[in-house]
Amino acid sequence: MVTTDGLLQQIEDWRNRGVISDAVALTLRSDLAAGALQGGLQAPERQNRFSFLQVLAVFAGISFAAAILVFISANWEAIPRLVRVAGIFAVILAGFAGGALAHNRGGRYGRLVEEAFYLVGGAGFVGGIALVGQMYHLSGELADAMLVYGAGLGIAGLLVRSPVLGMLAVGALAWWHVNLTDAADLISLHALFFVAAMAVAFVAARAGRHRWLQRAVVVALVAGLSPSIWRVLEAIGDIYDTLPNMVQAGFWIVLFAAGIAMLSVTRRGKIAAGWVGPRLGFAVSLFALFGMHLEADTLFPVAVAGLAGVGLALVVLFWHGAASRGLRFAGYALFVAEVLWLYGVTVYSLLGTAGFFFVLGLALAGGALAIYGFEKRIAARNRKKEVGEGR
Amino acid sequence: MMSQALATLPDRKRHLLPAALLATVLLSAIIGAMIENRARILRDGTEIVLRAQPIDPRDLLRGHYVALAFDIAQFEGPLVEAFAKTLDEDNAKVMDVYVTLAPDANGIAQATGISRIRPSEGLFIKGQTLYAHRQITFLPIDFGLSRFYADPARAQMLEARMRQGEVTEIVVAVNDAGTGQIKALRQAGEQILVETPY
Numbered sequence: 390m391v392t393t394d395g396l397l398q399q400i401e402d403w404r405n406r407g408v409i410s411d412a413v414a415l416t417l418r419s420d421l422a423a424g425a426l427q428g429g430l431q432a433p434e435r436q437n438r439f440s441f442l443q444v445l446a447v448f449a450g451i452s453f454a455a456a457i458l459v460f461i462s463a464n465w466e467a468i469p470r471l472v473r474v475a476g477i478f479a480v481i482l483a484g485f486a487g488g489a490l491a492h493n494r495g496g497r498y499g500r501l502v503e504e505a506f507y508l509v510g511g512a513g514f515v516g517g518i519a520l521v522g523q524m525y526h527l528s529g530e531l532a533d534a535m536l537v538y539g540a541g542l543g544i545a546g547l548l549v550r551s552p553v554l555g556m557l558a559v560g561a562l563a564w565w566h567v568n569l570t571d572a573a574d575l576i577s578l579h580a581l582f583f584v585a586a587m588a589v590a591f592v593a594a595r596a597g598r599h600r601w602l603q604r605a606v607v608v609a610l611v612a613g614l615s616p617s618i619w620r621v622l623e624a625i626g627d628i629y630d631t632l633p634n635m636v637q638a639g640f641w642i643v644l645f646a647a648g649i650a651m652l653s654v655t656r657r658g659k660i661a662a663g664w665v666g667p668r669l670g671f672a673v674s675l676f677a678l679f680g681m682h683l684e685a686d687t688l689f690p691v692a693v694a695g696l697a698g699v700g701l702a703l704v705v706l707f708w709h710g711a712a713s714r715g716l717r718f719a720g721y722a723l724f725v726a727e728v729l730w731l732y733g734v735t736v737y738s739l740l741g742t743a744g745f746f747f748v749l750g751l752a753l754a755g756g757a758l759a760i761y762g763f764e765k766r767i768a769a770r771n772r773k774k775e776v777g778e779g780r
Numbered sequence: 781m782m783s784q785a786l787a788t789l790p791d792r793k794r795h796l797l798p799a800a801l802l803a804t805v806l807l808s809a810i811i812g813a814m815i816e817n818r819a820r821i822l823r824d825g826t827e828i829v830l831r832a833q834p835i836d837p838r839d840l841l842r843g844h845y846v847a848l849a850f851d852i853a854q855f856e857g858p859l860v861e862a863f864a865k866t867l868d869e870d871n872a873k874v875m876d877v878y879v880t881l882a883p884d885a886n887g888i889a890q891a892t893g894i895s896r897i898r899p900s901e902g903l904f905i906k907g908q909t910l911y912a913h914r915q916i917t918f919l920p921i922d923f924g925l926s927r928f929y930a931d932p933a934r935a936q937m938l939e940a941r942m943r944q945g946e947v948t949e950i951v952v953a954v955n956d957a958g959t960g961q962i963k964a965l966r967q968a969g970e971q972i973l974v975e976t977p978y
Contacts, residue, residue, distance in 0.1 A: 463931075466931050466934075470978065471978055474811070474815065477811065478804075478808045478811075481804050481807050481808055482801075482804045482808075484804075485800035485801070485803050485804045486797070486800055486801065486804065488800060489796045489797040489799070489800035489801075490797070492796055493796065493797070510803070510804070510807075513807075514807040514810075514811070517807070517808075517811040518810075518811060518814070520811075521811060521814045521815055521818070522929075523929045524815070524818075524929075525815075525818040525822075525961060525962070525975075526845070526925070526927055526928050526929050526961075526962040526975075527818075527924065527927070528922075528924050528925060528926040528927040529924065537810065541806070541807050541810050544803070544806060545803035545806065545807055548799040548800070548802055548803040548806075549796060549799050549800050549803055550796075570874065570910065571874075
């Protein structure tokens with residue numbers, strides 16, 4: 390395997406021999422560092438080239454996707470159904486064609502922008518199926534549609550090789566399987582299909598070198614095949630329920646604070662604790678956050694639990710996002726989960742929620758553009774400086 | 781490994797846009813097929829009228845709906861006894877069933893029989909039961925017609941009128957396979973909503 394270091398030396402060699410100019414050499418080096426050839430190369434500098442712009446691009450995609458789903462759920466009779474269906478087809482087209490174009494355009498931020506587009510296209514598909522259910526008064530539960538969601542998103546994900554769609558697909562299939570009335574029955578056609586689908590997803594993830602998708606497949610497999618885990622959790626919950634309210638609330642707050650403290654002391658430059666420290670801190674605070682959400686409206690107000698969730702996502706991104714890709718994506722995932730949860734508990738004010746996500750999406754996209762311009766100026770200035778020094 | 785990765789990059793670049801368009805067509809086709817499947821029942825299905833009672837919830841993705849319970853959704857007595865005798869199963873089982881129907885003097889469809897075998901003629905509707913075995917005396921059947929989606933204001937109006945005791949009837953179109961599709965909603969004889977195929 391050719392290492393990034395080897396390639397960097399080669400670029401330096403080409404520059405010295407006059408094969409390429411200083412500017413071209415600099416661009417190649419920064420592209421390598423930014424992970425433009427994602428998956429094929431592991432650049433040591435790549436992890437440090439994390440940019441807040443990428444966070445905003447992904448958040449904007451998530452917010453737009455949520456806006457589409459809430460819009461469908463609002464059931465606006467003012468807009469004719471066929472227009473809504475056509476709108477859904479347009480969103481799917483815009484998502485997938487936009488993703489392909491973003492990929493072909495390439496560049497430092499191409500990969501995440503591409504995935505954000507696919508996410509919007511996938512949300513269009515999910516919204517479209519929900520719209521059909523609404524149009525024809527289909528009475529199936531959400532879990533019944535998960536098989537269609539999983540299959541559609543999975544095949545689309547394979548076609549455009551999108552790990553994000555792959556993750557959504559395996560998640561949907563796990564949801565579907567776990568909700569079957571005979572989910573525990575392993576010797577059945579549905580279990581065979583589920584395991585086969587997970588196997589295909591895992592092979593595709595390995596072939597594409599998408600490590601996070603590989604992990605997601607494993608998690609989905611375990612989740613889909615383990616309804617009995619819930620029974621164990623219920624037994625633990627019974628013991629917890631016997632505790633007084635103050636003790637319950639105090640337990641979650643102390644645990645959350647302890648997790649945040651662990652995240653703080655393991656920041657880069659403070660303690661060289663490796664990755665175990667911050668990961669453990671994140672796991673502890675995430676568990677506490679989960680408890681706070683379970684107790685939302687009883688021990689904690691919804692706003693407190695929501696703010697704690699968004700706060701934890703930002704803290705993880707600011708403190709550890711640059712150094713750890715794992716924690717960065719965990720931060721994104723937490724943000725998505727928090728948005729979905731807030732969406733769930735505020736669904737009674739549908740139009741207001743749709744408007745909120747739309748404005749949030751616009752604000753994030755605007756912020757992303759501003760930071761992009763800012764970073765571009767800084768990068769140009771640095772490049773000029775480096776080229777000047779090189780000569 | 782790197783050379784492989786580099787070799788696939790231009791390839792992917794060339795094929796990605798067609799692949800993305802194929803994904804778009806595929807996902808849109810799934811949605812389109814579902815729409816056409818339902819529209820065909822609305823266009824060509826035989827109409828039956830069912831009497832309904834309300835409940836009120838909402839769905840996270842699809843919004844507000846009026847939950848409907850039908851007079852012919854829960855069975856006991858001679859119809860169930862006759863059906864149970866036709867079953868071999870000792871253990872509870874999920875199964876598709878067909879309910880044969882005949883309109884009463886008011887034009888409301890009433891059940892005349894339950895069978896696992898699809899009737900070759902006459903009026904019937906297909907449903908699913910979560911548990912059936914040969915000792916059953918009570919049989920709930922889900923026809924997939926238990927939700928009527930409406931915008932929040934209309935849903936609340938429908939529910940309020942139902943609670944006031946107004947008779948609610950659902951007109952259902954049924955295709956040759958027995959699949960039912962809600963076509964219209966009437967309250968106190970007034971046509972509230974009629975669905976068009978698209």
